[in-house]
Amino acid sequence: MPHFDDLSTSELYKRFGKPVEVPIRRVDGKPGGPHAPPHAIYSMNLSMPANEMDNPEIIISDYGTSFIVADTPIPTLHTPALYSPPEDLLNEPIIHPTAADIWTLGVNMYEVLGERPLFETFSWDRDDIIGEMINTLGRPPVRWWNSWLKRSEFFKEDGSWVDDFRRISTPVFRRLPQRLWEMGRGETAQTCEWDVAGGELRALEDFLRAMMTFEPAERPTADQLLGYEYMVKWALPAWERQKRQKSRIVPSL
Template structure:
């Protein structure tokens, strides 16, 4: 798509000058102007070469220089250690990436909550992944109100907007890509769905030390057998090559 075709389809960029409070020129520390993000309203299947890019989690830091930084990640995507005042490490990004990945693939949030308060989010973590580590479980203000000691939701629990009891495995089936082996878009027989579940579990383990590193994720079965080949096909398609 040429620049002219892009502008014809979505309109020209809307520029806004960047100014400093002290009146000095913003450059070289900032661009001279900013551009409002494009918000096209069209079905995904009509988008031209759509690509999903995760660009920012709201803050960044050098791990070696900031032992336990303050997180500004939206609560729905924040790791559990952020709720319990545990040290923040690079593993926090792995959790956030995993939650985002589920949302991208499933077209819905991993944690199905009505009100985004701390209690509801932690409850949905338990609802999805099971019992919290003991040091968190004992300090959490659950007090047997909504969960059994084994992490299963009490059958008679009632609260506004209470989501159904669903573990991660069921949430993968609920992504809307077919709810039986015959209709599912994942390759069930070939192990794609199980590989994806293992991949996500490696990212959203409660204990930061148990989460996979970026290197381990790239070397995982799901990446090697499913994700990377799909990405390579997409790149080749963009280059105009015919593949089967």
């Protein structure tokens, strides 16, 4: 964070709030020993917009359940349900593991850019997520539509919603274009931060829709994604500008 090391204690508290102490008690109710701390302090909330940070680095971690594709022809995925591809949620063998990664990449990209999940559910229920996928992207292939055991709880045969008194409100279709406009970047062409006139929002929709194609074999590879209009015209140029800005930063002595 800019000038973080130069902040005095009072300035630190003014910017991030004073420490919050929480008393420590034993589970059995007995008094703590002489070496036990009397309280704990919650970690300070250091969240801030990425564009206000000095020279930020993105670190991708947690590869505990990764596998070598060549050695695992039909693997078991351990991806959290909200980011899992439909073939995994609908119990189809994962015969295209890298295509599953591409789906997860698309879901993550929307969340990073929009600061909210693409498939919004009250719980990470797999059937709720499938319903949200269809709500966002349209009807899936026939084999999945017919094999989804709880489909009748969400959709009628013609694809319209089932009226259910258990739902808080009547669901409405929110296709991908609408969700892109709701990403928090402005809801009109005049207020939107995207280059609407230049076609950025449309190119982003094409980019995400390609990654989240229902059929795994039809999703593009990572190399192919680099050639999409959104990458060529907006994402990669922005990355190059960021690199040039970094190179102009002269560290103070």
